[in-house]
Each structure stands twice: as structure tokens, then as C-alpha cells.
């Protein structure tokens with residue numbers, strides 16, 4: 001029997017992470033409910049930071065030594081292998097030439113295809129999707145039987161106040177490509193998170209009264225009386241309540257600067273997310289930038305708040321109590337810039353766990369009901385077929401199957417299917433077969449653009465594209 005037909009996962013899902021860095025991705029996966037049983041990285045400083053903050057299961061190892069690593073990981077029998085292979089070779093700031101680091105993407109695929117976990121999760125810069133290394137890695141993963149969901153995600157829609165676009169590829173044995181796309185899109189927030197939302201909530205129950213002079217503050221606890229009503233005394237703050245003075249300074253200032261990549265805007269309002277965090281996000285504007293500032297900068301770059309390393313780490317999803325230890329600032333910033341923001345990893349981890357446990361199913365992409373009606377069914381029957389697809393997929397634990405024969409076999413053996421009346425069983429089989437015809441028809445006929453495009457509901461890809469553009 002195929003591994004992916006055994007049934008829904010229960011309890012903890014065991015994860016192994018490659019290229020774990022300081023532990024941004026691991027932290028998010030643990031928050032989502034994974035048990036990370038082993039993590040690997042070659043950089044001693046990152047390994048020590050990971051050990052201090054996440055746990056002792058981290059191992060310092062060069063993942064070029066695949067022979068020993070693969071056998072270790074196989075013994076651990078993970079349900080999922082995760083990782084963000086190093087990306088300088090692809091990134092905008094990098095050399096744009098594929099080299100040693102790009103081959104780590106292939107090393108990731110070799111580990112996955114040899115260990116054959118049910119799932120994998122890979123993160124990289126968006127440019128990696130067009131690379132030769134990913135083309136090779138992708139072909140290996142497809143040959144090994146993985147269905148792939150490839151999503152370009154903007155972190156600002158997944159819990160951090162930062163416009164950071166990254167490629168996330170999630171694979172699962174036996175699935176159809178795109179199997180998780182709708183669930184990932186559904187997890188996105190309606191609007192990007194702004195710095196004000198993020199840092200405002202770091203000062204709990206805060207009330208904002210704009211200061212009328214430099215000597216006064218603008219943020220007050222909800223337990224204090226309003227500063228504009230002087231006769232009422234200000235009550236003491238609740239015990240344990242702590243303002244982050246730097247956050248208050250940032251909120252009061254209202255603007256931040258971060259060095260733009262490729263001539264972008266350097267100054268952002270706190271009502272927006274900040275630009276992608278890099279190793280230089282703490283730097284003040286250079287004379288060169290000040291000599292030719294971006295024409296859309298809302299204020300002069302030197303008038304913006306100065307971000308602390310602690311704030312940069314929090315914007316990147318590290319918790320406020322994260323212990324960096326006594327190490328060089330440049331190493332801390334490198335680990336921060338490298339990381340997958342934990343809230344992003346958490347969101348994707350939740351999407352994976354919900355599907356793994358059969359608690360979510362894929363949306364049917366496209367106009368299935370209209371297609372059925374065009375094929376001669378009346379609308380009520382067409383809706384019935386669609387409902388039966390939903391019912392069959394629930395019995396299948398939300399799974400899709402690249403192979404129609406496997407799908408039918410899995411349905412026949414799904415718990416509860418046998419107990420259904422004979423007619424219902426045939427309806428469910430038929431519904432999946434009709435859906436397969438619909439999906440095949442979409443592949444045969446590339447969709448022609450229609451004039452009413454603006455009126456159609458957004459599909460996950462286009463919804464994401466709009467968010468990226470926002």
C-alpha cells in the first residue's frame with residue numbers, strides 16, 4: 001500500500017530542518033504544533049543560537065556530506081523535511097550566478113527524495129524559482145512522486161509588518177500540483193500588517209494622545225487618566241507592565257528608514273510594513289541617499305526613527321525574549337536577515353497540519369459549476385456534483401491525487417465509505433471522475449481572457465498577485 005494512502009496523521013508531526021540558521025522557521029513550526037526532532041546548520045554561531053533558544057536537537061554539520069546526513073535523517077523517520085537552502089546566489093543582492101549555494105537546493109531535494117517523508121517545506125528567494133538548480137530539484141521531486149504547491153508569499157500578509165516576498169514550496173507524496181494553494185491564500189490576512197499595528201500591540205492597552213511638546217509623552221496606559229484632564233491624577237501602571245521606550249519613540253516619530261534595494265523608497269510610514277529586513281536595516285541614510293532621496297519619501301530620511309537591533313529582530317518575527325548571547329552585531333543581523341519570520345512559518349505549518357489531519361480541503365479552482373452546465377446539466381444537478389466532490393474529498397481527508405486510480409482506491413478504502421448507500425457511493429466516484437475531466441479540460445484549453453474579468457471572483461494566484469502589488 002502506498003505511504004500516502006495510510007490515513008490522516010494524528011498527534012505530533014515530526015519535522016527535521018536543514019539549514020536551520022538561528023531557528024526562525026523552527027520557532028514558527030513549533031508554534032504551529034510540530035515536533036522538530038533534528039535541525040542542521042554548518043555555521044557554529046547559528047547552531048549555538050538555535051540551541052540556546054529552540055533546543056538541544058540541533059547538530060552542526062555541513063550538508064555537503066549527504067551520505068552520513070541522509071542515513072541519520074532516515075533513522076529519525078520524519079513526517080516532514082523543511083529548510084531554506086542558502087540563497088545568496090539567487091538573491092537580488094547576490095552575484096546572480098549560480099554556484100555552490102545553489103547546489104544546496106539540489107542537496108535539499110536529494111535528502112527529501114531519499115528519505116521520502118510524506119511532506120516537505122522549502123523556502124527561498126523568489127528568483128530561485130527560475131534557477132537551473134530549482135529546475136533540477138523540481139524534476140527530482142516530481143519523479144519521486146511529490147505534488148507541489150509553489151507560492152510566492154508576502155510576509156506582511158502572514159503576521160509580520162514587513163514586505164518580504166519569498167518562494168515557499170510545499171510538497172506531499174501523491175498529491176496534485178497546487179493542492180495547497182487555496183488553503184495558503186485563505187490563511188493570508190485581508191490587509192498587510194503595518195508597523196503601527198505591530199508595535200502598538202507591543203504596548204498593551206495603549207492610548208494615544210499626541211504630545212504637545214517634546215517634554216511630554218504621547219502613549220499612556222489605559223489605566224492612566226487622560227493627560228488632557230490634568231485635575232485627574234495619573235494612576236500607577238499595572239504591575240509587570242512595561243513600555244518599550246524605543247517602540248514608543250518609533251510610534252511617536254511615525255517614520256522609519258531602511259536602505260532601499262534597486263533604487264526603491266527608503267522612508268516608510270509606520271502605517272505601512274517596512275521593506276525587507278536585511279543585514280543593513282539598522283543603518284542610517286548615507287550621504288549618497290540624502291543627496292538623491294526617493295521622490296516619494298514622505299519625510300527627510302534623517303528625521304526618521306532609528307531602529308534598534310531588538311526591533312529589527314521582532315519585525316523579523318523573533319520573540320522579544322529571544323537570547324542572542326554575547327556575539328557580534330553583524331552576526332546577529334546576518335541571522336535575523338537569513339530567517340523565515342516565525343509567524344510566516346507558523347501560518348504555513350498550520351496549513352500543513354490542518355491538511356495532514358484532514359481538517360481542510362482544496363477549493364475547486366475555476367468555474368466547475370458553469371462548465372457542468374455548459375456540458376448539459378441543469379444548475380441544481382451541477383451544484384450536487386460539486387457538493388459530492390466536497391463530500392468525497394472530506395472522506396479522503398482533503399487529499400488530491402495525481403493519479404486517478406490511486407484516488408479511487410483511496411476512496412474505496414476510506415473509513416465510512418463502505419457504510420454509505422450504494423447510490424451515494426457511485427455518486428461520489430462519479431463526482432471525482434467528472435472533476436478529473438474538468439481539470440483535464442483546463443489543461444487542454446488555455447483560458448482566453450474575457451472582458452468581464454474584473455467581475456470574476458479572484459483566484460488564489462491573482463489574489464496573491466494583487467497583494468504583492470499593493
Ligand SMILES: C[S@@+](CC[C@H](N)C(=O)[O-])C[C@H]1O[C@@H](n2cnc3c(N)ncnc32)[C@H](O)[C@@H]1O
Pocket residue numbers: 019020021022023024025026040041042043046061062063064083084085086087104335338339340341
Ligand atoms: C537562509 S539561512 C536559513 C535560515 C533559517 N531557515 C531560519 O529561519 O532562521 C541558510 C543557512 O544555511 C546554512 N548553510 C549554508 N551552507 C551550508 C552547508 N553546506 N551545510 C549546512 N548549512 C549550511 C547557513 O549557515 C545559514 O544559516
